[in-house]
Amino acid sequence: MITNKQEYLEGIRDGIPIALGYFAVSFTFGMMAVTGGLGIFQAVFTSVTNVTSAGQFAALAIIISDGSFLEMILTTLIINLRYSLMSFAVSQKIEDKGHIWHRFLVAFGMTDEIFGISINHHSKINPFYNYGAMSVAIPGWCLGTLAGAISGNVLPAMLISALSVAIYGMFLAIIIPPAEKNPILYWVIGGAMLGSAAFAYLPYLKNLTSGFVIIIITVVVSAVAAVVRPIPDPKEEEM
Known part of the structure; x- marks a missing residue:
């Protein structure tokens, strides 16, 4: 221990x-x-x-x-x-x-x-x-x-x-070493980068403050990843 x-x-x-x-x-x-x-x-x-x-x-x-x-x-x-x-x-x-x-x-x-x-x-x-x-x-x-x-x-x-x-x-x-073990993280990182670029250049979106941008991207990308590739429950794997 x-x-x-x-x-x-x-x-x-x-x-x-x-x-x-x-x-x-x-x-x-x-x-x-x-x-x-x-x-x-x-x-x-x-x-x-x-x-x-x-x-x-x-x-x-x-x-x-x-x-x-x-x-x-x-x-x-x-x-x-x-x-x-x-x-x-x-x-x-x-x-x-x-x-x-x-x-x-x-x-x-x-x-x-x-x-x-x-x-x-x-x-x-x-x-x-x-x-x-x-x-x-x-x-x-x-x-x-x-x-x-x-x-x-x-x-x-x-x-x-x-x-x-x-x-x-x-x-x-x-963030890169964990992504090498779990390739889905590359998609998560890529999605976050695309979202960040959208908020930086698209009309109206670029007017949001950086704090709100970070929160929106975090919630959206995490939610999509959780739905598309949820982390398996260890208890269910043991059964």
Whole structure:
């Protein structure tokens, strides 16, 4: 039987690549925050309390443009709604359902990448695995913000832009290996890409915010995949 300590150490191991990717992306956020008028403490505090790339960048843009609090609340809420779907999925797979605080803590550290590694880790999720990943990923995000905020405008603009690409490559590294074992995932990924392109270029659809786009694509593609190729119930296979 795998102990909580072993799960925690596995989480740290799997979380190190995520932390490195987060450092690069949050470095850019830190630089943009200071350039936009925020102090170093404000930039780091934002990362500590949010831990979300798209939401933070959107909020920063609203702050720089002197937007209202209501606009910021609605924008970040819409962009981050996808984490609710991820938290629902993970909470149903957590081993120890007797302690609800496990689900609250895991939900706080829920990101796209941590969701990716936790949902593919085991059929049942030990919360200590998530804690291990969170214990390196979140500091990586916060330290990257601090380093970027301190650096200011030291790095050239082209290099700053290139740093933000790292997180997309890291996420591809998370979803491609499972797809090699289950080819249906290639169709799911392809469907999500086509849906994303449709919302980016088609009239009316392109006017939707990114948060709503992510939620719609996630629900539609997942529902279609569940109907076309449902995951077999282990109990039924044993019978």
